[in-house]
Amino acid sequence: MNAREWTARRLPSIAPVMNERVVIDHVGHQGDGVAAGAAKAFVPYVLPGETVEIAREGGHARLLKILRASPERIEPICPHFGTCGGCALQHWQEESYRAWKRGLVMDALAREKIEAEIAPLADAHGGGRRRAVLHARRGEGKEIKTGFAGRRSHSIVPIDACPVLASGLSRVFEIGRRVAEILVAKEKPLDLHFTATEGGLDLDVRGSGPVGERLTALLARLAAEEKLARVTRHGETIVQLAEPSLAIGRARVLLPPGAFLQATQAGEDALAKLVLDAAGKAKKIADLFCGVGPFALRLAERAKVLAADSDEPAVSALSRAAKAPGLKPVETLTRDLFRRPLVAAELKGCDAVVLDPPRQGAEAQARELARSKIGKVIYVSCSPATFARDAKILASGGYRLLRVTPVDQFRYSAHVELVGVFER
Secondary structure, three states: OOHHHHHHHHOOOOOOOOEEEEEEEEEOOOOOEEEOOOOOOEEOOOOOOOEEEEEEEOOEEEEEEEEEOOOOEOOOOOOOEOOEOOOOOOOEOHHHHHHHHHHHHHHHHHHOOOOOEEOOOEEOOOOOEOEEEEEEEEOOOOOEEEEEEEOOOOOEEEOOOOOOEOHHHOOHHHHHHHHHHHHOOEOOOEEEEEEEEOOEEEEEEEOOOOOOHHHHHHHHHHHHHHOOOEEEEOOEEEEEOOOOEEEEOOEEEEOOOOOOOOOEHHHHHHHHHHHHHHHOOOOEEEEEOOOOOOOHHHHOOOOEEEEEEOOHHHHHHHHHHOOOOOOOOEEEEEOOOOOOOOOHHHHOOOOEEEEOOOOOOOHHHHHHHHHOOOOEEEEEEOOHHHHHHHHHHHHHOOOEEEEEEEEEOOOOOOOOEEEEEEEO
């Protein structure tokens, strides 16, 4: 299939307004192509060097036609690519895609004038993503749409399969439709958070109204038929038929409803190996923003651990899992590290600190670490920009960034994880 046929098949038709012909200079940080020229435009689903026809919509643009395709363009693996908002870069050959994703980390560090060794991009897609959020809504008629959100839109793109999901999530679209038929009220959106666990699928429903006895009975029957481990609504258990648990090292964690996990098992394993290798022979380690313990529980196989996070259910799950045989003591602390970061005195006795904050980074905690005497900081990040900002703060306190390893567990997206190792 040539590029013009791809455009016609994949992209929605629109009435052309102020059409322009532009040349794509490079792919930006969000995965859109950046059009060359004085009036910059961000164009989805294009590649560097391509000549395309666009319709502007402010700073963004709609791709209307590919006039000259890049030799690096390949056929996307999913028939929904170009309408579903989940993937941005299925059309780019692997070598250039990987160089671009590693470049996201290089560019972020360069903007803050930080120098460090940057390892090659580690592929951590593995068996695919083990978490998925489906959206469901009833339209003006009786039709219920279930799927993923469209690009830059609240519209729902009906999906029946997704090639980036792990095999354990293969039936989520059918299950999602069945749940939506039970719960969706007219015009009221429903979010369905699925997680693949060893006990079966764990589903947390968000957005539904109260679930009475009749709806509970219907959901319980569905759970039994589909062999779901658990169904919860905003974290409140409706039915549980098995333990939605996962093994982390020697421990086993019973997941709280809607618990955060790394997107793929391969991603968690890759990040954990980098953290453990960097921790070396440290005897006491603080794991800050610890979640359910993907690092803390593995670190506890060789060192004492202080684990802190604001998510009380996650910390409680970690605390219970830390009682597994063969682990060294794990002290847990529920605390908002954005408002009340651990100070130097509280970290006394720690040889190393692991940070794994959300996308906004750990600015307040980085400032406290810069004032401390901790010898090593291992920073896991899902945002090169906030990592670079915090790296500059740590550098002001005498830390040197030794190396950074980019990790790609969100294949075809603009998201990249990384692990940075700092020492004094």
